[in-house]
Amino acid sequence: MLNVKTSSEVYEIIKEEFSGIDIGAEIVDIKECFGRILDTDICSNEDIPAFNRSTVDGYAVVSSNTFGASETSPALLKLSGSIKMGEKPKIPLNEGCTFYIPTGAQLPENADSVVMIEYTEDFKDGFIQIEKPSSPGNNVIYKADDVKKGETVFKTNHKLRTQDIGVLAALGHNPVRVKRKINVGILSTGNEIVEIEKMTLNAQIRDVNSYLIYSGLVDYGANPKIYGIVPDDFEIMKKAVSRMISENDVILISGGSSVGVKDETLKAIEAQENGKILVHGISVKPGKPTIIARAGNKPVIGLPGHPASCFFIFKTFVINILDNINGITNTFLTKKTVKASLILNIPSNHGREEYIPVKLKPENKEIKAEPVFSKSGLIRLLSASDGFIIIDKGCEGLPKGTEVIVYIF
């Protein structure tokens, strides 16, 4: 029998065994950085902005020259010229004078604020009428206001989003040191499994799992490799797993993990150098006969053969293992979730944490979640599901209308 562990026990084991495994780093061009994970803190090499900058189109002034100005009693300032974008002003601002300054341009020496063009009038007589008082710092970003030289902008292990790439560009930080993508080997086992291009003869089944996992790993940002299909044979499997261990950081084997006739996966993992089974059986539904093991410092996971079960275990425990290796602790933003309200009652489960696939339906401003029942078959189940909900093992079922968190596939 399986020595079944709860999901929280398993997450604890994963954290202890696999967090911080060093997979190394690489230096990549900023254009290739989207979705990559920083392997270093990013500090600014300079003050940003590097100069006092206007945030509006208007007139650079010495604030005290505008105090008391109004529409009826404007301040009159002599126009000393126009500041050009990207150029350092050649002469300083004198008392009683002003410069035209566009958004983003550098303030002249002595200027301490900018009056928006809307509050000025240019009668083309060499003087500008200022119709509103300005105070120091008005419409200006001072040098180093945004980031000071040496300041840390991102911490290591941060996953780079589009806006972060913009920040790296602003800092002139290119190329970037990121973690190497995790190499993941994928193997399918089972005498009934055939290549997807083959016609299924008699009772054969196509290898859905390899492609499901492959795509999920691409989505995650790992570097997957498919090793094909092996029969439920200890010697062949042992050899295949051994090769995968030598070529990858993480090894995923689907099928053949239920107790009974076919425990070759378990034996093939145990037979590896420094092979150690950490978990055999998790009290979740579906996905109970999952194996989590290590060979040296490499995670080796035995996933259920049924594609839906395999997918749930991939999306929960395998992703958690990858996050632990990558040092990602705050998955709040890397995981896509939505809140939705249940369209149907979900009956009580059986003392196991349960994963229920759901279809999401926007209705007015609400999102509704409809459970997809698996009797209808694999393809309908997968194509109809947008994500899944997790039902706690202690839960006695959820009534229609309950607000649930949906994990988007």
Next chain:
Amino acid sequence: MLNVKTSSEVYEIIKEEFSGIDIGAEIVDIKECFGRILDTDICSNEDIPAFNRSTVDGYAVVSSNTFGASETSPALLKLSGSIKMGEKPKIPLNEGCTFYIPTGAQLPENADSVVMIEYTEDFKDGFIQIEKPSSPGNNVIYKADDVKKGETVFKTNHKLRTQDIGVLAALGHNPVRVKRKINVGILSTGNEIVEIEKMTLNAQIRDVNSYLIYSGLVDYGANPKIYGIVPDDFEIMKKAVSRMISENDVILISGGSSVGVKDETLKAIEAQENGKILVHGISVKPGKPTIIARAGNKPVIGLPGHPASCFFIFKTFVINILDNINGITNTFLTKKTVKASLILNIPSNHGREEYIPVKLKPENKEIKAEPVFSKSGLIRLLSASDGFIIIDKGCEGLPKGTEVIVYIF
């Protein structure tokens, strides 16, 4: 002055002008299909499953042989053998007999249901005790129950998710006909803009926009190309835009789109063959001086120069143009959104649709959204923002605690 249009007018123009532009298709391997958009309906070439399949480990039976069975008064069936995974059963099931059958295996002829192993007892005397009545169809998926031969599984324009790749594998559908990725050319304009690797001298600014847009396009699934920086010079710009039009499906130009000194972008677009300005000015904040044009059937967009404004217009109108070209109408699942409650009051805006960047903070089971104010500078604004909210142009401000929809960057 700009002839400013509302955002809904602009979305209407985009739909009319750019939806269904044919960018062509390509045939790609299933492994490269994640995130790609189908250019064809996908129909099943066969019945799935191709045979009556057991959904449990147990005993295949003729239901009527088990009627009335119970723990105290079990039915006794003669064991005819064991069915192997992936093999067609060689002999039919006879009255009063049973076969052991594993999950996923093919039912023998005459069997109409399977009794789970939990409700049976094998005394190893050649007979199996059945302790529960079974009814036809129990624990069986019939041939074609999932998908019938010829049935449509996905419609054209569907964006492929991980679970969909699993479906394609199950159908044996490889390679796959998908839309070609949209080629997008990116140009930065402005005399003050320098390459990101350069030290910024005097009042120069690094080219943030090209990399921000590039990364956003990678995230979207387009094929971006950076064309570098040109000065605000009509002739140089005209030539650069012309080259980009000949090499891309969509052309994005950032900077130089405000009315006044620098309307070279507008003139450079108008000077193209069949160049036509569709929109010059959108009543949104930030991002008002946006240009949407076409050169022949190719969208040419002039984005604001300020990176934050540029990013908002990219995430709203440019993404909408790409969705229209790709035929994606239901953006409910392709756009990442979360509901959150505001941590601070947001003051009324000024008759324009307004985009407010926010930082998301999980608090207990709630998600809070904190507006990020832009005075603090570009880098802080970008690195602190997780997404943005849209304030309707008629809205008089939102009080703290309001539930808002956040569009994740």
